Amino acid sequence: MNIYVGNLNYKIDENDLREVFEEYGTVDETKIITDRETGRSKGFGFVTMPDNKEASEAVESLNGATLENRNMVVNESKPRS
Template sequence: MIKKMYVGNLAFQSTEDDIQELFSQFGEVKSVNLITDRETGRSRGFAFVEMPENEADAAMQSLDGTSFEGRNLKVNEARPRT
């Protein structure tokens, strides 16, 4: 089963490729969606990453609170939109 994770507190210069590379050490990354401002096109500092469940759990446990590009990441399971 695929799990979707929220990745927050990203540096504004982080790219989808940077995030993919970071998470790929834990397994197969199905998708990375870096959220950008509609008007400016700049990163809003968060993304969503999809991975198989066991690999996602390992990534969340290992990466939450760690430093990436000078920022301490917040990584947890994404909540459905309401």
């Protein structure tokens, strides 16, 4: 499952995100979206977890949870239309 993670502190990196989600299961990939010009985080990213049950548990548990003084928005990623 591909998971959207928003409202992230700009200091959060891909390893931080991986650590948080690995508490719920296997993480295949983490990606923080950055500005092309500055390289600075845009405050959101994506996590890919192969097991849908673990991923669903992570989404349910982490949506609204606090990370670095910000309440994360976590939900299943929707394909671009």
